[in-house]
Amino acid sequence: MQSIETVTTQGRRRAALRRTIIGYSFLTPASTVMILFIFVPVFMAFYLSMFEWDLISPMRFVGWQNYARIFGSSDFYIAVRNTLYFVLVQLPLDFGISLGVAMLLNQKIRGLSFYRTVFFTPVITSTVAVSAVWMWLYDPFDGLFNYLLELVNLSPIGWLNDPKWAMFSVILMTVWKGLGYNVVIFLAGLQNIDSSLYEAASIDGANSWQQFRRITLPQLSPTMYFVLIMGVINSFKVFTQIDVMTPGGGPLKSTMVIVYLIYMRAFNSFRFGEASALSVLLFLFVLSLTLLQRFFLEKRVHYN
Amino acid sequence: MKRMLVLSLVLALLLAGVSTAMAEKVTISFWYAIGGNAGRVFQEMVEEFNAASDSVFVDAVYTGNYGETAQKVTASLAANTLPDGGLIPAAPLFTGRVGNYLIDEYLRGPKGLDMDDFYDEFWNYNRYDGRIASLPFNNSTPVLFYNKDILTQAGLEPKAPETWDEMVEMATQLKEWAAAQRVRNFTPINMRSQDWMLKAFILQNGGELMNEDYTASLINESAAVEAIEFWVSLIDQGLMPAGVHDRARDQFIAGNQAFLFDSTAGIGTIAGTVEFDMATAMLPGNKQRAVTLGGAALTMFPSTQEKQDATWEFLSWLLTPENVASWSAKTGYVPVRKSVLESDEIQTLFAEQPYYKAAFEQLEYVVSIEHFWELGALDDYLGQLINNVEYKSLTPQEAADKLVKDLADDIARNE
Structure with missing residues (x-):
């Protein structure tokens, strides 16, 4: 004979089981899509990186040869250097300018929503369209930038056509385009800071630099951490504007970043194995950078 | 009531007749990689062919520019979902490379084309591993x-x-x-x-x-x-x-x-x-x-004998001297047949737009390499x-x- 206790426990278990099933069934649509279109391709990339495959001829197992080939070719090192250049120049520029703009927009000034709209518009504009417009601005013959340089008696620049300037030109446009996104996130972070902190500080006689250093920065650190992590990942993934503005990898391969190299290997040379191996390397690279950032930075992040 | 019944019966019979007539036509799928004005001209030619032919229906689909089409064809080669024919870039690579020389076989078969009327170098451009694997059609220099x-x-x-x-x-x-x-x-x-x-x-x-x-x-x-x-x-x-x-x-x-x-x-x-x-x-x-020489080419992919014959019928129709002349005059692509240069349509084009004269007359100097x-x-x-x-x-x-x-x-x- 069952005791009342066991019956209720069973009932509770059954209820819990039902809840679990219902929970998973709600998750199923999203996770199916994720598994099919994200996780399976990710594992396929690992698998394919061991093969030589042009889609047309049969797959041929080559082991680690694709990796050996990548490390033995100059293209890989050029792409790594270009990617690092992009990340190391674009990220600080974007970070600094967007924080500054966010602090300006955090003031009580007139026409605030107008300015916010202005800064956010480039973010929602298609990258391809923006790239096309900037290509006109950068035009070496009759672009606006060279016209302005001419007005102040400076010699014209080749911009996207000059191996020395091409990457910087792409970065400039990327910063302009992405600025608004980080501005909005920083703004949200700034508005979350309790105004009583500033009031107390100013009563104690803290000047605005001290207020920024001692209140704004620590209080904003979770936001900054988020912006940094996302920024690093996005910078490593840069592709569209590179493909549109400097097709083929730019003059002397000066804008050939890792993702572009992957694209070229796969869809231009039809070397899917080598392209997959490159993607695996990029994945490991971004993963280890993110872990490093967590390790070194997260401790400094101040959560309320 | 009775009249209605008779009417509907007649209608049904009529419809059945139409659908059997449709069913008799062999439908072939066809991909083409040219947009803009040339794409419209090509679509018109397809419609003209479909209206004139009582045995073949061409279902032509625009598959994007050369790069996009090449990627699509590559993927379908791997997935075995190729169309019956196409006007595609680097066609000899998608055919000769996998041992498909159907074009060469038809070309030399009973319904082949007068190969001497085409420029030799144009044939060369359509070879893979020494054999013809596609047909010249929309070429430029x-x-x-x-x-x-x-x-x-x-x-x-x-x-x-x-x-x-x-x-x-x-x-x-x-x-x-x-x-x-x-x-x-x-x-x-x-x-x-x-x-x-x-x-x-x-x-x-x-x-x-x-x-x-x-x-x-x-x-x-x-x-x-x-x-x-x-x-x-x-x-x-x-x-x-x-x-x-x-x-x-x-x-x-x-x-x-x-x-x-x-x-x-x-x-x-x-x-x-x-x-x-x-x-x-x-x-x-x-x-x-x-x-x-540049441009895409006409080609055929393996299918049933019936569909292959139907595809050849369409491809060889596109390359009749009259069609080559009108295609060239309407699009500016160079005429791939020698005899076409003298045609009225091309001479009218020269008179109206003399720019094409130099372009078409330099064809004897074309030097091409095979696709590899x-x-x-x-x-x-x-x-x-x-x-x-x-x-x-x-x-x-x-x-x-x-x-x-x-x-x-x-x-x-x-x-």
């Missing part, structure tokens, strides 16, 4: 466009240069004139599709791109290297800008450039836009005249070579050696 107004203003005779030397001489005079007149942004010469143009320069100097069995590039031999050196000398003398070849057409249209090397496929656009007196001419030669698996790589490496020599990161000989080595590595890897 490079041609020289020149701004007669600028030449006259600079005190030159408004005619095209016949040789490299003449071209350099004219361009130098233009450069001096522009400097004296302080003409802003002026460029004497520029070339669009630079890798394609460099190929023509190499051939004009008696050089060769590949060896006979397509196992090695010959671009580092002296005749080819001389052509590359000539190219660099144009830049060194300030006659051509480095690295801005993608802007060549716009600068010519804007009236800032005297000579433009561009595709015959651009004649319609350019002639319809410019506001000055323009003319076209054969490419200038050096040791010999030579022009390269590393052709795409060769074009990429040529682009890099131009980059390297124009920005002085390598000398012409070094850059040519690098190309030959890179291509050899690729060929060895694919064996």
